């Protein structure tokens with residue numbers, strides 16, 4: 001790559017006809033007089049990366065918390081992998097969450113555990129007992145997927161910020177999630193490392209055909225990872241389209257994000 005040349009987005013799959021794996025229908029959520037979500041609707045397809053953009057305080061985290069059952073919307077329906085989450089009991093919700101992957105901004109790695117111990121930790125769930133005898137292979141595969149095959153015996157403190165982000169992603173991948181929720185995956189990383197993480201998000205999508213719901217403010221990353229961008233404003237899905245479509249949008253509320 002010559003200096004100053006921007007990396008081009010990887011060729012995206014054509015997910016529009018693919019199965020819908022997550023549906024948010026007419027979601028509303030208020031805290032007292034603060035009407036955070038108002039009639040928000042969005043669909044996510046298998047194999048598709050959707051980025052949700054929105055100003056600080058617009059309700060992105062509230063939306064994610066509703067999706068994973070940590071907050072109950074006041075109105076609307078959320079269907080994840082074919083299940084209306086309002087009908088699930090605690091255990092059913094837990095089992096559904098195990099089919100989702102989360103990559104938190106903080107990485108949420110255990111500092112006192114080695115990389116291997118961090119990776120096997122999520123496999124210790126009761127209903128995943130059948131995968132326990134494959135632990136070593138699963139750890140190896142997940143570390144290879146993120147390009148860090150030789151770090152199994154290291155502690156998180158011995159790794160760089162970008163490497164810790166990769167290990168956090170490996171820990172998510174070990175559960176073979178069908179949908180991955182990324183919360184600002186490149187925040188706090190330098191621009192080169194941020195691009196490497198964006199490329200990795202694309203590689204994971206292409207290898208496993210996972211769907212991803214990504215919250216990001218990093219427009220370089222948004223351009224690289226998004227098949228579709230949805231703008232959360234005034235509590236609703238204010239606009240959606242490809243990165244290029246929204247960047248050309250006439251409404252300054254939309255294209256201001258891209259300038």
Ligand SMILES: Nc1ncnc2c1ncn2[C@@H]1O[C@H](COP(=O)(O)OP(=O)(O)OP(=O)(O)O)[C@@H](O)[C@H]1O
Pocket residue numbers: 031034036054055056057058059060061062063
């Ligand atoms: N548990 C809660 N109780 C009361 N208000 C809440 C609660 N959670 C979120 N809010 C309010 O909802 C609004 C949206 O918050 P949210 O954290 O979803 O924003 P965000 O878009 O994720 O912002 P940022 O980009 O800064 O992380 C804010 O006004 C916040 O104060």
